Amino acid sequence: MSFYDEITAAGIAGYDAAVDACTDGDVSRALSKSRTGDSLDLGDFMALISPRATPYLSDMAVLAEQYTRRRFGNTVSMYLPLYLSNLCLNNCRYCGFAAHNRFPRKFLTAEETRLECEAIRRMGYENILVVSGEDPRHCGMEYFREQLRIVNQYASYMSLEIQPLDTPEYREMKSLGVDYVCVYQETYDPECYRENHLSGKKRDMRYRMETPERVGDAGIDKVGLGALLGLYRWKSDVVALTRHLMYMRRHYPETRLSISFPRLRPAEGGFQPEYPLSDRQMIQCLCAWRLFDRELEISISTRESPRFRDVITPVVITSISAGSSTQPGGYAADHHDLSQFVINDSRSVAEVSAALRRHGLEPVFREARSQILELAGSEAAFPAA
Numbered sequence: 332m333s334f335y336d337e338i339t340a341a342g343i344a345g346y347d348a349a350v351d352a353c354t355d356g357d358v359s360r361a362l363s364k365s366r367t368g369d370s371l372d373l374g375d376f377m378a379l380i381s382p383r384a385t386p387y388l389s390d391m392a393v394l395a396e397q398y399t400r401r402r403f404g405n406t407v408s409m410y411l412p413l414y415l416s417n418l419c420l421n422n423c424r425y426c427g428f429a430a431h432n433r434f435p436r437k438f439l440t441a442e443e444t445r446l447e448c449e450a451i452r453r454m455g456y457e458n459i460l461v462v463s464g465e466d467p468r469h470c471g472m473e474y475f476r477e478q479l480r481i482v483n484q485y486a487s488y489m490s491l492e493i494q495p496l497d498t499p500e501y502r503e504m505k506s507l508g509v510d511y512v513c514v515y516q517e518t519y520d521p522e523c524y525r526e527n528h529l530s531g532k533k534r535d536m537r538y539r540m541e542t543p544e545r546v547g548d549a550g551i552d553k554v555g556l557g558a559l560l561g562l563y564r565w566k567s568d569v570v571a572l573t574r575h576l577m578y579m580r581r582h583y584p585e586t587r588l589s590i591s592f593p594r595l596r597p598a599e600g601g602f603q604p605e606y607p608l609s610d611r612q613m614i615q616c617l618c619a620w621r622l623f624d625r626e627l628e629i630s631i632s633t634r635e636s637p638r639f640r641d642v643i644t645p646v647v648i649t650s651i652s653a654g655s656s657t658q659p660g661g662y663a664a665d666h667h668d669l670s671q672f673v674i675n676d677s678r679s680v681a682e683v684s685a686a687l688r689r690h691g692l693e694p695v696f697r698e699a700r701s702q703i704l705e706l707a708g709s710e711a712a713f714p715a716a
């Protein structure tokens with residue numbers, strides 16, 4: 332049974348009410364398990380995101396930070412998105428790249444990708460997230476084969492956020508050097524999903540929701556799950572996403588999992604989120620997630636404000652971006668505005684790094700793997716006597 336079958340059978344309609352019905356007793360049980368290090372179940376998670384847990388937010392934050400530091404040390408991994416293309420055949424109501432929006436479209440040539448990679452390396456990054464709209468006519472496997480071979484020369488860790496693929500294609504992606512695939516479900520509510528995905532392949536909710544399983548089947552190191560908060564009732568989507576996480580832990584124990592909480596931002600087309608999530612509610616969800624799953628990697632993008640990122644990063648975050656551009660060619664060339672969404676934290680890499688250090692955290696731009704390979708290479712050059 333796939334996760335799509337599981338969540339369809341369960342339905343997510345009752346989650347909002349179930350979260351709101353959590354009692355003080357439920358919250359204190361979940362907190363006490365968190366203090367003693369016991370495992371939390373889905374009911375505990377719901378208690379921690381409920382209104383009854385709000386008065387305990389600072390307790391949750393203290394515990395969450397302890398777990399984050401214990402598991403991940405005092406480091407934060409730095410990554411940068413590389414937008415290859417803003418062409419897209421889908422019509423997602425909330426996205427600036429949607430096919431119905433009229434503005435200049437572009438996909439990078441091999442030479443432009445190389446220039447982008449060089450600019451990214453000059454910024455200090457080796458952890459590169461390759462992003463593209465979904466247009467297999469121009470950006471299909473043949474295109475990605477060529478582009479990823481180039482990116483892989485510059486990246487010590489290569490991630491992918493493009494259209495969902497079949498398992499054999501993910502196997503090939505792995506052979507091209509892809510370490511991590513992000514595929515966000517946007518919302519787990521079927522009706523809301525239909526309303527917001529007007530046309531294109533993304534309308535196929537099952538295919539999208541089963542993508543993390545195909546990535547796991549292909550043996551790729553890490554999968555990123557997420558929901559676009561603000562699209563639907565956030566409590567329901569957050570609980571459904573947690574179930575998705577539990578499913579992946581159960582069925583793919585070897586796969587590392589990451590989660591992202593993109594909140595809807597204004598985009599081309601004037602879309603406004605219907606169910607906005609306050610900073611306080613978002614912090615509560617993030618802390619609940621850390622207490623629920625202490626191995627979970629959590630990333631935060633430049634959609635969030637500098638203040639919010641500075642506050643939440645020491646508590647739960649394991650990877651962040653800084654100095655991002657969401658337009659193809661945005662690092663090496665001065666293109667027209669081709670962006671996917673409005674960036675909220677426009678600080679430079681140096682400014683974000685300095686903010687992290689003020690909180691006692693060290694930004695890490697290189698994956699340990701590349702440092703090990705470098706060391707191994709230098710030992711090969713100087714063989715032991």
Ligand code: SF4
Nearest residue numbers: 419423426428429464
């Ligand atoms: S969210 Fe992705 S699939 Fe939807 S329009 Fe934007 S780029 Fe295309």
